[in-house]
Amino acid sequence: MKIVIVTFDEFTDLDVFFPWDILNRVKLVGGKTDLEVKLIGTKSSHVSMAGLEIPMSGTIKEANEADAVLFASGKGVQDLYQNEHYLAQFxxxxxxxxxxxxxxxxxxxxxxxxxxxxKATTYPTVVHQLKELGVDVVKESFVLQGNVATAAGCLAAQELSSWIISSLYNDDMVQLVFDSVQKVR
Known part of the structure; x- marks a missing residue:
């Protein structure tokens, strides 16, 4: 199984690192050695909105063959969502x-x-832009339409990650992963 998180300059840190951590826990707690989680982008590294530079482990073309593809958020989206050259790579x-x-x-x-x-959801500051693109925007934390899901805010990454894990593995794996986050010793 291959999961990719599409990253770009000026991404929101939490929206990349929360799913990255949660999805990688499938290997740790579930022993799923067939799982690969990669951060991918257009360059060898990208810089977050908070100024953290992180290396990429692949290129965005890898999204086309992945089992699951998650798109990050952040100010950098503004330069990409109407960029025909960028979008054509997917x-x-x-x-x-x-x-x-x-x-x-x-x-x-x-x-x-x-x-x-x-129907889709998004961060409140871009609702108007998404509506302008003809999307039926709803005020929910997580919206699933077939195999396409949108999460509204940073903490909705839990719902998005749970969906990926449940879909690729099962609900028991979701429980194992989140138990590992909440476990107190």
């Missing part, structure tokens, strides 16, 4: 892939045509 297929977004990452999903005739 050939995603919700009939064989799980595809999700955090917060403003929903704009990229809309730019790729994945939210056409679908």
């Amino acid at each position: 050939s995603l297929d919700p009939s064989r892939q799980l595809i999700g977004s955090m917060c403003s990452g929903a704009l990229i999903l809309a730019g790729l045509g994945l939210l056409k005739n679908k």
Whole structure:
């Protein structure tokens, strides 16, 4: 199984690192050595909104073959969601892939045509932009439409990560992973 988190300059730290940590726990607590979680982007490293530079472990073209693809959020989305060159690098297929977004990452999903005739959620500051793209925006923390999911705020990453784990593995694995986060010794 391969899960990729699409990252770019000026990404929101929590929206990348929360799913990164949770999804990698599947290997730790579940012994799923067949799982690979990668941060991918257009450059060898990207810088977060907080100024943290992180190395990428792959290129965005790897999204096209991944089992699950999550798009980060942040100010950097504004330069990408209508960038035809950037969007043309993706050939995603919700009939064989799980595809999700955090917060403003929903704009990229809309730019790729994945939210056409679908309900979606996003961060409050970009609701108007998403509506302008013809998306039916609802005020919910997590919206699932087939194999396409959107999460509204940073803490909705828990719901997005749970969906990925449950879909690729099962609900028992979700419980194991979140028990490992909450366990007090």
